[in-house]
Amino acid sequence: MxxxxxxxxxxxxxxxxxxxxxxxxxxxxxxxxxxxxxxxxxxxxxxxxxxxxxxxxxxxxxxxxxxxxxxxxxxxxxxxxxxxxxxxxxxxxxxxxxGPRTYREQHITLKNKNQVNPDPAQLKRFEREYLAQMSAYGRYRDVPPSNVLLDEPVHGRLSSPFGLRRFFNGEERSPHSGLDFAVPKGTPVKAPADGIVTIVDDYFFNGKTVFVDHGQGFITMYCHLSASKVKPGQSVKRGEVIAYVGSTGRATGPHLHWNVSLNGARVDPAIFIGAFRP
Incomplete structure (x- = not known):
């Protein structure tokens, strides 16, 4: 009993x-x-x-x-x-x-109207790319990360924060799912922890993009790149250069958009570099 x-x-x-x-x-x-x-x-x-x-x-x-x-x-x-x-x-x-947290709004004007309302062919491309990214975010590699308190992938001014309610040409779209660093084109992007590269591609919205799997569902993504230095399946070490900043995809100028994902959920990257603001 x-x-x-x-x-x-x-x-x-x-x-x-x-x-x-x-x-x-x-x-x-x-x-x-x-x-x-x-x-x-x-x-x-x-x-x-x-x-x-x-x-x-x-x-x-x-x-x-x-x-x-x-x-x-x-x-x-x-x-x-x-x-x-x-x-x-x-x-x-x-x-x-x-608990609660309030996110502010961001209004962006784009000259390329297709990046606000893609045509049918572009939508099909986006759907394929979206599924590939969701598959990468959903991966669980049963290896512990080398570190969970991360290095900044680049050093520079933080511009658009995570969670912004975004309006493109006056139309609301998905909230900002990452953290932007305003740095010049060509700035080296470094891995914030050891990992395995799972995606190197050129996407409609994200532009040139790299995904790194750090283990146990801890995934980082880097986009709007000008070029990458890695290939899918490649192991990378903390501090290793994996790409260079650009303005490809839906971007109004050079910057790094950095995503962090845990157990399939995009979360605020600022938390992992000591820059979180309630």
Whole structure:
């Protein structure tokens, strides 16, 4: 009977403990488009965590706690969310709360009207490209990242922040899913962590684009490039030059657009470089 009670307790809904290590203190911003860092215990083996049917990145923090680093999509409603956790002791559900964050608007004028309302052939191209990107974002390579506190891919002024409600020629489109760096054309772009290159392509909206898989669903994307230095399947090291800044695709001038994705959700890259502003 006592064992049954223990099993029922393990299955019960628990509330997430506030992460106390360096990763928790620096990355825990549980808002739409943010990150929740959730303590999972100090066992020998890494727990497995799942959020909305997607495997979640799990690493040890500086205090030796295993922590889940959960990406929260921009469209996530405020309030309670549930993380499914599997350990050697059994399964449990850990609840965490998503709080509010306000994102401002950005209005952009484009001379190329097709980049606002593509024609049917361009739409078909975009759909193919979108599916390829979603496949890359959804990949879970069961290898821990070399680091989750990232280096900036370029050094320069942060221009358009993550989450902007964007209006092109007065028409609202998807919110800004990355962070822009206003730097000159030809600026070298460096990998912020070790990884495997999964995409090198030239897309309708993104222009020349590179994806890097850092492990456990931790993916970064770089677009509007002038050129790349890598090929799909290539291993890259932290600090290695992978591309050069440009203004290809839907861009009004040279800049780097940088995306970070966790468990299939685009999240604010500023969190990972210490530049997050509530």
């Amino acid at each position: 006592f064992r049954v009670i223990l099993m029922l307790c393990a299955m019960a809904l628990q509330t997430a403990a506030h992460a106390q290590g360096d990763i928790g203190r620096l990355l825990n911003h549980p808002v739409p488009g943010g990150v929740a860092v959730i303590e999972l215990g100090k066992g020998l083996a890494a727990p497995e965590a799942v959020y909305l049917n997607n495997r979640v990145l799990v690493v040890r923090d500086s205090d030796r706690q295993w922590v889940a680093i959960v990406g929260i999509a921009l469209k996530t409603p405020l309030g309670k969310q549930a993380l499914q956790v599997q350990t050697a002791q059994g399964k449990r559900v850990v609840a965490f709360s998503v």
